[in-house]
Amino acid sequence: MGHKYAAEPFKIKSVEPIHMTTREEREAAIERAGYNTFLLKSKECYIDLLTDSGTNAMSDNQWAGLMIGDEAYSGSVNFYALEKAVRELYGFKYVVPTHQGRGAENILSRIAIKKGDYVPGNMYFTTTRTHQEMNGGIFEDVIINEAHDPQAEHPFKGNIDLKKLQALIDRVGADKIPYVCLAVTVNLAGGQPVAMQNMREVRALTNKYGIKIMFDATRCIENAFFIKEREEGYQNKTIPEIVKEMFSYGDGATMSGKKDCLVNIGGFLALNDEKMYQKATQIVVVFEGMPSYGGMAGRDMEAMARGMYESVDYYYIKHRVEQVRYLGEQLDKAGVPIVKPVGGHAVFLDARRFLPHIPQDQFPAQMLAAKLYVHSGVRSMERGIVSAGRDAATGEHHYPKLELVRLTIPRRVYTYAHMDVVADAVISLYQKRDSIPGLEMVYEPPVLRFFTARFKPLPLK
Numbered sequence: 029m030g031h032k033y034a035a036e037p038f039k040i041k042s043v044e045p046i047h048m049t050t051r052e053e054r055e056a057a058i059e060r061a062g063y064n065t066f067l068l069k070s071k072e073c074y075i076d077l078l079t080d081s082g083t084n085a086m087s088d089n090q091w092a093g094l095m096i097g098d099e100a101y102s103g104s105v106n107f108y109a110l111e112k113a114v115r116e117l118y119g120f121k122y123v124v125p126t127h128q129g130r131g132a133e134n135i136l137s138r139i140a141i142k143k144g145d146y147v148p149g150n151m152y153f154t155t156t157r158t159h160q161e162m163n164g165g166i167f168e169d170v171i172i173n174e175a176h177d178p179q180a181e182h183p184f185k186g187n188i189d190l191k192k193l194q195a196l197i198d199r200v201g202a203d204k205i206p207y208v209c210l211a212v213t214v215n216l217a218g219g220q221p222v223a224m225q226n227m228r229e230v231r232a233l234t235n236k237y238g239i240k241i242m243f244d245a246t247r248c249i250e251n252a253f254f255i256k257e258r259e260e261g262y263q264n265k266t267i268p269e270i271v272k273e274m275f276s277y278g279d280g281a282t283m284s285g286k287k288d289c290l291v292n293i294g295g296f297l298a299l300n301d302e303k304m305y306q307k308a309t310q311i312v313v314v315f316e317g318m319p320s321y322g323g324m325a326g327r328d329m330e331a332m333a334r335g336m337y338e339s340v341d342y343y344y345i346k347h348r349v350e351q352v353r354y355l356g357e358q359l360d361k362a363g364v365p366i367v368k369p370v371g372g373h374a375v376f377l378d379a380r381r382f383l384p385h386i387p388q389d390q391f392p393a394q395m396l397a398a399k400l401y402v403h404s405g406v407r408s409m410e411r412g413i414v415s416a417g418r419d420a421a422t423g424e425h426h427y428p429k430l431e432l433v434r435l436t437i438p439r440r441v442y443t444y445a446h447m448d449v450v451a452d453a454v455i456s457l458y459q460k461r462d463s464i465p466g467l468e469m470v471y472e473p474p475v476l477r478f479f480t481a482r483f484k485p486l487p488l489k
């Protein structure tokens with residue numbers, strides 16, 4: 029049965045009604061929210077594509093797992109279930125549960141980074157870079173150039189550029205590089221995967237210098253699916269085999285369970301080195317909790333362990349990625365500028381080409397997300413200059429090449445019919461794009477400003 033886009037590999041057992049709103053209600057809501065879609069109430073949104081983080085639908089098996097939560101302060105059975113899942117599926121020896129991904133980033137950054145160290149990575153992620161900088165680290169982008177070009181059709185746009193990595197090592201010295209942060213997939217590049225070949229090469233290079241590799245494993249299953257689909261020699265490997273091989277090139281990983289572990293909350297730091305693990309346990313008790321729950325309830329660890337096994341099912345991940353692609357291909361066919369190829373978790377609108385009349389410091393992607401909401405009730409997220417924040421040293425805006433709006437698809441939540449509604453909304457807004465003005469920022473928090481910044485529209489020029 030060769031359907032172009034896989035049908036849902038699940039039946040729907042429980043439903044959550046969604047709310048329709050009027051245009052007047054949405055106009056008032058976005059005004060109140062300071063033109064920041066993060067500040068809308070969920071009930072004000074019709075199709076909520078703000079994020080794929082923590083918005084997953086759990087299976088009946090995961091819900092059943094909640095009932096066997098062992099809420100002991102220490103040594104919960106659910107911790108051992110999680111540890112077993114991490115060992116069996118990802119191959120790491122030690123696991124420190126955390127309340128979510130950034131909890132793991134906090135611990136890793138504290139134990140591994142010294143002031144003045146450099147942390148190379150395949151593009152920045154907001155919370156990841158913030159933790160690196162708060163611990164005195166300097167982030168260095170070593171992703172291939174194609175990743176910064178929305179139109180470059182490269183099958184593995186998340187790859188690390190080995191020449192850039194080598195140049196950094198030559199410039200600052202290997203002893204100033206505690207680890208390479210290797211994200212699979214790369215969120216802000218458009219959910220783009222990293223090739224196995226590239227991971228192997230990064231491992232070979234870092235081995236020469238004794239530099240560690242720490243994965244950002246957040247969307248590792250999506251990455252594994254792309255390897256199976258696109259990389260020679262992997263068509264006949266299973267998703268678990270590919271995941272295992274990927275992580276065999278790393279020394280550890282931070283994980284936001286809210287994405288590819290198919291849960292609503294939770295994360296972990298995984299490590300192979302016993303000394304690092306011991307240091308991590310010293311930090312986790314200060315910021316999260318005992319090393320055997322680290323900020324998670326026993327029931328949530330159980331749901332996460334079960335979600336991890338479900339996530340490596342081929343039919344699950346095939347549908348997941350193909351549903352995202354279905355939306356992307358509809359927009360592309362209609363001429364709407366998007367990041368290509370379509371990534372694993374989201375379709376990214378290219379706001380530079382969507383709104384070429386708005387300069388980047390008038391926040392075109394921020395305004396596009398706000399206008400899409402008012403136009404249709406579809407909530408999306410800015411991933412451009414606002415998300416990039418300011419340079420920690422100079423205080424100037426970072427001006428990222430990518431000025432994007434992310435339509436992020438929660439896992440197992442919406443149907444193909446919802447994707448049609450979203451596509452129609454974006455396409456009809458594209459036809460009216462000339463009427464959209466820029467924004468000015470009227471409130472700016474000092475770090476991670478995109479979460480709570482506020483804006484006002486400028487007059488249309």
Ligand code: PLI
Nearest residue numbers: 079081128129130153155215246284286
């Ligand atoms: O939101 P957390 O703290 O569970 O995870 C932080 C985090 C780390 N790495 C990557 C690649 C992420 O995408 C990520 C969180 N992403 C969010 C919240 C998102 O909306 O994409």
